[in-house]
Amino acid sequence: MIQEGGTAWQRLAYDQYFPLVKGLIIRSLGPMADAEDLIADVFVGFFESASNIRSPTRVRSYVVSITMNVVRRELRRRRRRRFFSLVEEEKRAVDRVPSTDDPKAKVALLHLSRILSTLNPDDHLVFALHVLEDMNLEDVAQALDMSLSTVKRRLRRANERLLRRVSQNPLLSDYVRDKGERDEALSAEDGPLKEVL
């Protein structure tokens, strides 16, 4: 459909991949992401270059790859900006995260995202795709144009650093563990219900 030209496919593609792109961007960049602008960047890039895709099975990985390029660029931009405006960012960050029902969750998510953003951008992306987006390592390697062994190395490094940083904050550490366990228990309870529904 893409190769046939026209613009009708663009809306279809947008509807199909919007959740994926949105999830990737927010999971990778955290709650402070200027998500709308970045999602638009991804789709503008995708629509302009989609005619290069030779096989329908490659569309999804192509979208993921463009998204990761946009995320990588944004991470680098943030690093440069953070160098100059660290104090200001710190002050405003809590206010910029939209409210959730649980204020502890808000603070915890902010802390985690901040710790994540201190990682090397490539380590950050590997962690976001594999751990937060639940992609398998082969897909991560393909999306980030890395070898499997590089992905494994980066993931190991990201995990080590994150654990070290998170463990330095006992409250955060406990909250993260409890949150994971609570949700796992909830999803176990939901399982049979979902099947019935």
Added chain:
Amino acid sequence: MSSEKKGTARSLGEAELGRGFRSLMDDYLTSGERVDKERVFSQIVQRRTGLRAVENSPSRVPRWVRWAAPAAVAAAAAFAFAFYGLGSDPRDLTYVVTAHSGAQVDDQGSHRWSTEDEPLLVTFSDKSTVLLAPKTSVNLEVVESGKVRFGLERGRIHAHIAHHEDTDYRFRAGEYEVFVTGTEFDLSFEPSQGSGLLDMQEGSVEVSGPKGRLGRVLGGEKLALVGTPAKAEEPALPPHEPVKAPAAEAGARDDATASGAGDASSAKVSSAHRSVAPSYRSLAKQARFAEIVKDAESRGLKVVLATKSPEELAELAHAARYVGRGDMATRVLKSLVQSHPTSAAAQSAHFFLGRIAEANGESQKAAREYDIYVKSRPGGSYVAEALGRRMALAQKSGDLSLATSLARQYLKRFPSGPYRAAALSLTEQAEGSRSLHR
């Protein structure tokens, strides 16, 4: 892997960290719609309509342009196409003005346009666009074939002018006039101060001021336009201040530099000026480039190079370039590189040495300087420009393999940068030739 920390009953493991983080993130994603899907789609469609200003580097294009331009441009493009068609003679310039909503706006024959809270977009038949920011007033006239005259009375505009040899765009802001060939820039003007700012994003313009030609301003550079406040604002001056004070000072300066003689009062003023010795930076902010160069010459360039800070030397180099003293600019930039190699000014100096070399037709030298700059300042302000120019030089020299590799690098780093089209064309060319050989 995980370490036991004080205060935690159990250590946190990789799996727990991942599960907890994922769960928090999922809650965040599902706890309310923070991204308006339809608004984003509308933004995408409008951006693809074709205003390059919107597609340029986000850090370089002002936020008001990014948000304001797309909505108007779609309608403007439709109007432009419907009324003028494509491929018409660029000298037969016509234009349409559209509001943010996309509705066409009529000036009732006044040639004046003012915005309050919403921007306006002027689209010319040669595809040039000028976006008027909120609270901006301009008068606009297409004088005769291919000639456009913009008078910025107040506020701010963002101009993207298509390059055509037969068109002649000029923008006046107070006492300054900007002569455009093909370029993109912001121009602002505040009549109560009589001053403004020219912020070049791409290409180059010639600027003239109240005392004649000021010189060329290039992509990535800014020029403060300092002028006389509008008469209506003059009462704001302290009542005891002699109204002619600025003119007297200027006269005294001229006397001091031209003949060194004058009456007692002017000599006193000039001596006061000498003792204050304004920095090159402050002179540059007032666009007094010729004075900077004169000062360096009167003190002796060697003395200046040995005593001034790297930042001051960088101002001197820019001033020398603006007044057409490429020789002095080169000398100062080289001295910066040699004497202050670790300073930011010295690293940027390589970029400007490249520009000067390129302007002198010394492509290899220019390429070398751009390479050094990109390596030494990978996050520098001029990297996109340096990489783009380096790519163009490689292409010009016939080294297509290097040009293609640089194009790929460029697209990876600046996917919507100003050299995007050239870079895409190179990569597509390479793809085409590869598939031909298969």
